[in-house]
Amino acid sequence: MTDTVTPAVNPSSDMSRLLLLPEWSAELATRSGLRFHVRSAAPDDEPALADFFAHVTPEDLRFRFLSAVRKPGHDLLSPLVNLDHTQTENLLAFDADTGTLIATAMIAADPSLDRAEVAIATRSDYKRRGVGWTLLAHVADYARERGIKVIESIESRDHRETIGLEQEMGFEARSYEGDATLVRLSKRLDEDA
Numbered sequence: 001m002t003d004t005v006t007p008a009v010n011p012s013s014d015m016s017r018l019l020l021l022p023e024w025s026a027e028l029a030t031r032s033g034l035r036f037h038v039r040s041a042a043p044d045d046e047p048a049l050a051d052f053f054a055h056v057t058p059e060d061l062r063f064r065f066l067s068a069v070r071k072p073g074h075d076l077l078s079p080l081v082n083l084d085h086t087q088t089e090n091l092l093a094f095d096a097d098t099g100t101l102i103a104t105a106m107i108a109a110d111p112s113l114d115r116a117e118v119a120i121a122t123r124s125d126y127k128r129r130g131v132g133w134t135l136l137a138h139v140a141d142y143a144r145e146r147g148i149k150v151i152e153s154i155e156s157r158d159h160r161e162t163i164g165l166e167q168e169m170g171f172e173a174r175s176y177e178g179d180a181t182l183v184r185l186s187k188r189l190d191e192d193a
Contacts, residue, residue, distance in 0.1 A: 026038045056121055113147055149190045157180075167185070
């Protein structure tokens with residue numbers, strides 16, 4: 001009998017990326033025909049996310065982080081790549097032709113995995129091409145498969161385009177308790193199957 005040795009996996013290596021929820025890696029296409037690859041974020045994606053957010057408008061940065069952010073630093077980026085892959089997941093979307101990081105979709109569930117909040121940002125030069133819609137549909141499928149019953153987003157009332165997109169996808173809008181500048185959008189997934 002011989003001993004089997006399992007090599008150590010460096011968490012920032014390409015091999016570790018392959019181990020992170022490969023079932024949620026996907027090749028997707030928007031209604032406009034844009035093709036992109038989605039996979040889970042890994043710790044070595046922090047520089048790519050920093051570059052990605054450098055290509056997001058200041059207004060969209062404010063919508064994503066719900067505060068004035070000029071350039072996300074390590075304190076904001078680290079939680080987007082150092083995930084538990086149980087309650088939190090960040091799905092990254094890469095243009096299939098260029099490899100450019102074009103969108104990010106963070107999902108954070110409560111401990112019971114009944115509810116989860118989602119936050120999506122799209123690179124400015126890829127907006128209005130169906131990336132947000134397609135990625136949000138993928139996130140809803142991910143959440144449904146995990147047994148999450150409700151997904152929701154917290155949006156600035158000024159973010160009319162995203163609020164409209166989410167309502168078109170079946171999200172219901174309600175006032176956000178304690179802050180009149182925000183709106184909570186929720187969608188039940190257990191009624192959606």
